Amino acid sequence: MAEMLEILGENAFRVRAYENLSRIFGNLERGAPEMLASGELEKQKGVGESSIAKVKEYTESGKIRAHEELKAKLPEGMLDLLKIPGFGPKKARAVWENLGIASLHELEEAARSGRLEELPGFAQKTEANILAGIELVKKNKGRFLWADAMHIIEPALKALAGHPATVKLEIAGSLRRRKETVKDADLVVSSENPAATADAFIEGMSPERVTARGDTKVSVLMPAGMAVDIRIVPAEDFPYALHHFTGSKEHNVAMRSRAQKLNRKMNEYGLFSIGRDGEEKRVECGSEQEIFKALGLDYIPPELREDMGEIEAAERGELPSLIEDAEVLGAVHVHTEYSDGHDTVPEMGAAAKALGFSYLVVCDHSRSAYYAGGLQVRDVKRQWREIDALNAEGGGIRFFKGIECDILPDGSLDYDEAVLAGFDCVIASVHSAFTLDEPAQTARIIAAVRNRYVDVIGHLTGRLLLQRDGYAVDVEAVLAACAEHGVAVEINGNPNRLDLDWRWVKRAKELGVRVVLASDAHMKGTIVHTFAAVGAARKGWLEKKDVLNALSADSFLRALRRNA
């Protein structure tokens, strides 16, 4: 609706309210009806009467009258036009009203034939840019996994970190904020020799194309289709530039309004106090910490900068002390060669130990996961004997007998009680019947939550980032059940999953649900995915006390539901 209103020339601030609402739902990662029902929605900043009424209307009837009216007014294809870079709502409206153009295809034809030049404000260059832009839309790669983006920028970090001109270097943008997917990678560097830094960056990256090349900004397009932007600034500007380019946009806007109210001005070059003659004087800050301090705020970690309440919390001194990598003591949910993993139990143990973990919870697949070599009962027993033997040896890491147990379509588990009782820890997850409707899927998972042998719910929504939505499930209801029964939820650190999503993690914490940070590693090398889960946990405002596997081995065991 925001885009439709924008094309129709609606007030930009009204449009912003609709965009804000869409952002709050995390582009539907969080369901609107669920947030309305739980009362969370009305508490959100920027959500007022009119928004609530529309969500209510949608919840009750599946439709919004105002939306239906907009659809009747505006041809469907119009929204596609906005995907063209440099082609916004004003141009879209102009071609639609004056030339009747209402789709990408029609716009392309008109640009080819020169018909666009009939319009005031449209000349040859605009036309050429539109054609080039349409080509870009066609081969648009969209977004990238956080982990893939990190991998792509490695050579830039290598080339610049040790470079003599480099003063400071940081990853910025959505990558620094730990968004699960990113549109591009943003870097900020302060340099004593901008030209040399630009050269080193380009040479290090070996891009497919250099799309912008100046002494303050370089953009490259990598073969994978991802853009990498780097800002090169003088050393004194670095903290302001870093804050600006870290974003998010909404956080920046909120910070700048705050500065305004304090009779200051904030941009990427500085924070300025404004004298009564209107004269601006920079408030010198040597770090982001000092910028926040100058605005009366505690330091806000990048992961929290989404304008989701972090500024208000920083003002009150109530920001969480976010969980850190080193605080996670247990490597949880690893597969071994018993099921579809690559390495042996002791090999996984040694790798976990080398990473600094003090215990390892082995969780192979259960028997119904036949495609993944799920364990028959005799294999379970064999693995238990091996684990007992390893623990008796005492190799410097403790092994726990876990399982990733399938939740069968009827909500029952994959072994009988006698077997389930023998595990130290059961992670229950869905690997089949993804297409159950929401009530059935929700009932199925809640049945597992009620099972006294279930300690953790694994990858609760089953989403695969950029590939497949989660199954239809009322996450709020499942979390409420978890809270009631003392069951934890997993953040699965597989870069394709990061499931439970951080937006829900924040909610889980509010509901009093504890969280397990899991790697779901299928080989030694991916136990580090635990730290991807840490990233999502931080983004979900979690502290050490919210995370079960930040407890020591004994305390972890005691804290599990089965031992409550």
Next chain:
DNA sequence: GCCGTTTTCGGCCCGACTGTTTTCAGTCG
């Protein structure tokens, strides 16, 4: 459409770049 330690009405972040046009609107980050 939302909001209130100057306000219930009148504001709403700020700057760079581009293309078109004699002074700026649109788009983007």
